[in-house]
Amino acid sequence: MKDGVLIGIDAGTSVIKSVAFSTTGEQIAAAAIPNRYQTFPDGGAEQDMARTWVDTAATLKELSDKVPNLRDRLIAISVTGQGDGMWLIDKAGEPVAPAWLWLDARSAAITEAFAQSADYPAHYQRTGTGVNACQMSMQLVWMTRNRPDLLARATTGFHCKDWLYFKLTGVRATDPSEGNFTFGQYRTRSYAPDVLDVLGASDAKSLLPEMVEGTQVAGALTPEAAALTGLKAGTPITLGYVDVLCTGLGGGLYDPKGETGCTIVGSTGMHMKIAPSAAHVKLNSELSGYTMCFPVPGMYAQIQSNMASTLNIDWLLDVGRDVLASQGVERSRGDLLKGLDERIMQAEPARAIYHPYISQAGERGPVMEPAARAMFTGLELGMGYADLMRAVFEGLCFASRDCYSAMGEIPREVRVTGGAARSAALRMMLASALKANVRSVQREEAGAAGAAMMAAVQQKLYPDMDACVAEWVNPLLGAVTVPDPSLTARYDGAFGIYKETRETMRPLWRTMVANRAS
Numbered sequence: 001m002k003d004g005v006l007i008g009i010d011a012g013t014s015v016i017k018s019v020a021f022s023t024t025g026e027q028i029a030a031a032a033i034p035n036r037y038q039t040f041p042d043g044g045a046e047q048d049m050a051r052t053w054v055d056t057a058a059t060l061k062e063l064s065d066k067v068p069n070l071r072d073r074l075i076a077i078s079v080t081g082q083g084d085g086m087w088l089i090d091k092a093g094e095p096v097a098p099a100w101l102w103l104d105a106r107s108a109a110i111t112e113a114f115a116q117s118a119d120y121p122a123h124y125q126r127t128g129t130g131v132n133a134c135q136m137s138m139q140l141v142w143m144t145r146n147r148p149d150l151l152a153r154a155t156t157g158f159h160c161k162d163w164l165y166f167k168l169t170g171v172r173a174t175d176p177s178e179g180n181f182t183f184g185q186y187r188t189r190s191y192a193p194d195v196l197d198v199l200g201a202s203d204a205k206s207l208l209p210e211m212v213e214g215t216q217v218a219g220a221l222t223p224e225a226a227a228l229t230g231l232k233a234g235t236p237i238t239l240g241y242v243d244v245l246c247t248g249l250g251g252g253l254y255d256p257k258g259e260t261g262c263t264i265v266g267s268t269g270m271h272m273k274i275a276p277s278a279a280h281v282k283l284n285s286e287l288s289g290y291t292m293c294f295p296v297p298g299m300y301a302q303i304q305s306n307m308a309s310t311l312n313i314d315w316l317l318d319v320g321r322d323v324l325a326s327q328g329v330e331r332s333r334g335d336l337l338k339g340l341d342e343r344i345m346q347a348e349p350a351r352a353i354y355h356p357y358i359s360q361a362g363e364r365g366p367v368m369e370p371a372a373r374a375m376f377t378g379l380e381l382g383m384g385y386a387d388l389m390r391a392v393f394e395g396l397c398f399a400s401r402d403c404y405s406a407m408g409e410i411p412r413e414v415r416v417t418g419g420a421a422r423s424a425a426l427r428m429m430l431a432s433a434l435k436a437n438v439r440s441v442q443r444e445e446a447g448a449a450g451a452a453m454m455a456a457v458q459q460k461l462y463p464d465m466d467a468c469v470a471e472w473v474n475p476l477l478g479a480v481t482v483p484d485p486s487l488t489a490r491y492d493g494a495f496g497i498y499k500e501t502r503e504t505m506r507p508l509w510r511t512m513v514a515n516r517a518s
Contacts, residue, residue: 003073004022005073006459007019008445009056009081010080010246010447011056011082017447018056020067021452024471024472029063042106043361044100044105045100045104046097046098049095057225064231076458077455079237079239081242083102083160085136085159086157087163088157089156089163099163103134104134106133110133110141111370114195119198121287123194123195124287126186127192128281128290128300129290132361137196141204154207169221170219173211175213176241179208186292187278191211214238215238218455241292241294244305246447246449251441253272253274263430265418266310269308269400272301274299277298277300281302306403308374313393317333318333340386350394352379352387354388357374367506371509372506393429394491394494397430404434414431417446428484428487435483435488438481449472
């Protein structure tokens with residue numbers, strides 16, 4: 001269909017988006033609704049499952065109003081969403097409880113105990129993935145021990161995108177990326193949920209749905225979902241991979257030789273490399289990181305993830321907003337970002353060092369430390385807001401170097417995407433910290449695009465992902481940012497201090513957490 005349309009749904013932590021693309025990758029229109037979740041004193045982070053579906057359907061309905069004759073032009077929809085977490089439904093398909101998000105820290109103690117156990121190395125070798133409190137496996141163990149009544153009512157355990165796929169198609173399924181890195185054997189791309197046996201939650205294995213490959217299989221939009229969205233019943237629906245991989249795919253990660261990296265500077269920081277085969281996967285001595293199936297036959301993405309990335313920038317922006325508000329001056333985050341690049345580039349590099357561990361769940365990449373907390377080191381008189389913000393930016397770049405180093409050699413070129421990738425200052429600091437070329441991708445909605453690319457391959461609009469990437473991604477690569485030699489030397493020394501300070505602080509962070517708990 002010459003004027004055909006593909007839709008990618010990206011249900012993130014902050015925003016649910018539905019984006020319409022032409023069959024050659026041009027963005028036609030987008031609809032978005034802010035997402036909401038609740039946090040609790042015990043570390044819980046929950047989201048209303050029914051509301052998430054209603055909001056998603058509303059974005060599709062809005063697209064129907066924005067794109068002429070969308071109902072008849074629509075070729076397929078693909079859905080991706082925030083990773084990890086636990087979205088439980090019962091036999092009738094209704095939520096058993098609010099969804100637990102990746103931000104949920106209630107299973108932190110269980111996770112830490114397992115990570116210190118004799119059983120953990122075998123789990124890591126099997127999944128290629130470090131265990132973390134955000135993962136469904138650990139959350140199911142917590143619920144087995146603390147809320148068996150809820151588990152008794154549940155029949156299926158989803159992730160966010162799986163829940164939306166179910167509401168769109170009525171099919172209970174997950175994809176190979178989330179199914180394998182939490183419960184699987186990455187070498188065979190199949191389930192091997194032995195961790196639940198080891199931790200005394202064997203019954204929870206019955207909750208794991210079938211894994212389906214979204215580049216090969218499509219469901220169909222149900223009449224009920226069609227009525228809510230204004231779209232045609234029977235429209236093909238594909239289940240995308242987890243949002244980080246779809247964002248990587250749309251953001252330039254795919255490279256058959258495995259020489260390109262992709263960093264997503266979003267709420268979390270994701271740093272990815274392609275492994276062309278299982279034999280190319282490089283596991284690390286920290287027993288951390290993720291190994292995920294990639295939506296290309298035989299290929300994998302290795303990932304190290306910072307628990308919090310732009311959340312650190314948002315925190316410091318909000319500190320400034322709070323000070324202004326106390327004086328009766330209201331400013332948005334966007335207001336404070338104006339001109340910030342120029343100001344922080346005038347500040348002295350690496351004058352202070354910041355560890356970006358602002359999440360209450362601690363850190364997961366490349367070190368797994370639930371007690372880790374953010375901190376500035378080296379503050380002194382004369383430093384101002386721009387100095388602090390520069391340290392935060394540099395801290396994110398040191399965290400990226402830390403992550404890539406744990407996966408082997410740093411890639412020759414790193415593509416960056418996410419909101420903060422628009423910052424020229426951040427791109428320069430990242431290139432200099434990594435000693436690698438950095439390019440942004442001029443794709444506004446990389447996650448939705450990656451999902452739509454999977455639908456394009458599934459619908460045979462392209463013979464393979466190589467051909468799709470050539471048309472959807474390569475023309476959108478931005479100019480190259482090369483490392484600044486004066487910064488690379490400064491950052492080499494600062495990075496050593498960054499790592500040494502972190503290791504020195506680990507026992508003190510644990511003491512701080514224990515002290516608060518008592």
